[in-house]
Structure formats: structure tokens, C-alpha cells
Amino acid sequence: MAADRLSVVVTRRLPEVVEKRLGELFDVSLRHGEDDRPMSREELASAMQSADILVPAVTDRIDAPLLARAGDRLKLIANYGAGVDNIDVHTARQRGILVSNTPGVSTDDTADMTLALLLAVTRRIPEGLAAMQSEGWAGWAPTAFMGGRLAGRRLGILGMGRIGQAVARRAAVFGMQVHYHNRTRLRPEIEEQAGATYWESLDQMMARVDILSVNCPHTPSTFHLVNARRLKLMKPTAVIVNTSRGEVIDENALTRGLRAGELAGAGLDVFEHGAAINPQLRELPNVVLLPHMGSATVEGRIEMGEKVIINIKTFADGHRPPDMVVPSMI
Known part of the structure; x- marks a missing residue:
């Protein structure tokens, strides 16, 4: 792997085509096999200390105490989902961490x-x-x-x-x-x-x-x-x-x-x-x-992954992610 590739941690299993593309572009850490349970707070904290970019899902609560444990490397939280109520966006921005989401897909x-x-x-x-x-x-x-x-x-x-x-x-x-x-x-x-x-x-x-x-x-x-x-x-x-x-x-x-x-x-x-x-x-x-099935289509979940990749790639190229969330939007 190239030394300058961004380190990306993904907290849940994503569609195979999305995981494959992430692996081609970044130094990515994925959930493997049948292990698709939500990460514990300790696992999230560990990921945030070692990664440049975190890709959480709506099941991951990224609050102020957890953000306080983030490492200096973490610069972007690319949320896999349109809602960001699981993330303390204000605290993230105060710590110099950008937040993006995937609006409009579902x-x-x-x-x-x-x-x-x-x-x-x-x-x-x-x-x-x-x-x-x-x-x-x-x-x-x-x-x-x-x-x-x-x-x-x-x-x-x-x-x-x-x-x-x-x-x-x-x-x-x-x-x-x-x-x-x-x-x-x-x-x-x-x-x-x-x-x-x-x-x-x-x-x-x-x-x-x-x-x-x-x-x-x-x-x-x-x-x-x-x-x-x-x-x-x-x-x-x-x-x-x-x-x-x-x-x-x-x-x-x-x-x-x-x-x-x-x-x-x-x-x-x-x-x-x-x-x-x-x-x-x-x-x-x-x-x-129903078990939170509103956005559960193959097409929708792949499109969400594509938006995550675009947000990360744009950030990696030195630009503002197109779906960046700012506190005034909430």
C-alpha cells in the first residue's frame, strides 16, 4: 500500500461493491465475515485514534466525550446516511473534524x-x-x-x-x-x-x-x-x-x-x-x-456508498466534501 493513502475505518458492513472501491482507493479497515454488530465505544475510540477518516453508520453515537478521545489524525467523519443526529457536529467542528453525509439518496x-x-x-x-x-x-x-x-x-x-x-x-x-x-x-x-x-x-x-x-x-x-x-x-x-x-x-x-x-x-x-x-x-x-427498512434497497445503499466515496475522495484532493454538514444546517 502506498504510504500516503488515507487511513479509513468503516464501522459496519457495506455493499460489496462499495467496500471493494474503498479498498482500491484508500488504506481501509472493514468489518469482516459475519461480524456486523455495532462497534463498542472502546472500538470506536480506538478507530478514531488511528484513522484519518471514520465512516460510521446511524447506529454509531459519536458524542462529545467520544470525540474528546479522537486522535490528531482524524479529520473527516463521512457518515453513511443522511441523518447526522448520531454525531455531535458542533463539537467535531470545534476539534477541526469535518462531517459529511449522504443526502437525497433514499x-x-x-x-x-x-x-x-x-x-x-x-x-x-x-x-x-x-x-x-x-x-x-x-x-x-x-x-x-x-x-x-x-x-x-x-x-x-x-x-x-x-x-x-x-x-x-x-x-x-x-x-x-x-x-x-x-x-x-x-x-x-x-x-x-x-x-x-x-x-x-x-x-x-x-x-x-x-x-x-x-x-x-x-x-x-x-x-x-x-x-x-x-x-x-x-x-x-x-x-x-x-x-x-x-x-x-x-x-x-x-x-x-x-x-x-x-x-x-x-x-x-x-x-x-x-x-x-x-x-x-x-x-x-x-x-x-418494520426494522428500519425505509432506505433498504440495493440501489439506495450502493448510492449511499458512492456518496461516501466522493466525499472522502474530494477531501483527499484538498477540497471541501460536497455533502459537508455545518452546524447551522442542523
Whole structure:
């Protein structure tokens, strides 16, 4: 290996084509074989002390205490993912460490999964699947597995960025009425293209929609934005879908509302405490749980890897990474 090649540590297994390209360009340390568990804090600290560049995933929490243990060599954290709430970007920049991410890659994939969850919950697809797998299905009946149609329902989108707008376009095809709440209102021409109605008040929107789709990032201002008080504003026939970040919803309050019949159902691809899901959620027949699959397409994961490589290569050439994250963006 050339002595001047950058040392890169990758914390999780990536698609083979991405790992191969990283190996061609850099002095890279990869996870091997079946070892795809998240690194421990000690392993992360060791990697940050020896590497020029760290490539973490959303499962790796790079906080201020961990950054304090980074070596002088570490100059770039090239996050494999669009969200950077797992990284203390402010502290990283103070220590002279740049942070990059992979925005825009999973927009369509995540929007597709949002609609899949909407259909799964409203049309009771998992219940039908379970009946067929149990071999106990006795045949069609007029009142069996009755759900509700999407056409005509009001969809409220919380967070109208790339993914929110992609969800709006798909919802319109299903004949849904699109409403949204966002930190800033969209330009009139974008609003018109999306066929979306803006609500300045999240409370008022949540009280009127039939389905709420959470598509905003996790920031200090969005933590528990959907809390117990706001959940009680919703119709008892309403459904919630979250393919964004679990911390936006108070998971315990949501569970209580579902158990009490104050909400009709939920479709969740992300959870407030990662893999430590409220066990009561697993017991509810009107809840569909997925293991963070929103961006899990072969094409999307390879494109994410390509963005990581471009960010590292651009940095190695002495330029600003094209997807560099600055604190003011968060």
C-alpha cells in the first residue's frame, strides 16, 4: 500500500461493491465475515485514534466525550446516511473534524415505504398475511379483514422536505388530500405542484387529518414534537406512520393511545430507543413494525456508498466534501 493513502475505518458492513472501491482507493479497515454488530465505544475510540477518516453508520453515537478521545489524525467523519443526529457536529467542528453525509439518496425509497406502511395499516395486510400463514383461513367472507380506502382521506405530512414532498406526490395518486406542517412554508409553485395545504399550527393540522406521516429530522426542536398532548388532539380513527426518526414521537404516549383506542393504528419503521422497542407495541394487532427498512434497497445503499466515496475522495484532493454538514444546517 502506498504510504500516503488515507487511513479509513468503516464501522459496519457495506455493499460489496462499495467496500471493494474503498479498498482500491484508500488504506481501509472493514468489518469482516459475519461480524456486523455495532462497534463498542472502546472500538470506536480506538478507530478514531488511528484513522484519518471514520465512516460510521446511524447506529454509531459519536458524542462529545467520544470525540474528546479522537486522535490528531482524524479529520473527516463521512457518515453513511443522511441523518447526522448520531454525531455531535458542533463539537467535531470545534476539534477541526469535518462531517459529511449522504443526502437525497433514499428519498424515493423512504417515500415508497411510507405508502407501503399506510396501506399495510389501513388495509390490515399483516393480519391477512398472518391468517394465511396459520393455515386457519376458512375462505372469503363479506365482513372479514375490512379496512379503509386511502382515497379521500386527509394526509398530514410533518416535515415537507425532499421525502415529505415525495410522499405528497405518491399520496395524490391514491386520491388523498395532502396537508402539511413545516418549519418554513414551501414556495407557492412547489405547494401547487404537491397539491398541498399548509398549516402553520401543527395542533390544528393533527386535529383534522386522518393519517399523520412523520417525515422530519430529529433535532432538539423536534424531539417529542408528537407528544401526549398532541396525540390526544387526533381523531380516534386516525393512523400515524413514521419513517423518519423515532425520537420525534413520544413512543410511550403513542403506545398508551393505541392501547386505549384513542388512535386506530400505527406503522413504524423507526423507534425512539433504537432496537429497544416498547414491548407493548409488539402485542397490538393494529400496529405494523418494520426494522428500519425505509432506505433498504440495493440501489439506495450502493448510492449511499458512492456518496461516501466522493466525499472522502474530494477531501483527499484538498477540497471541501460536497455533502459537508455545518452546524447551522442542523
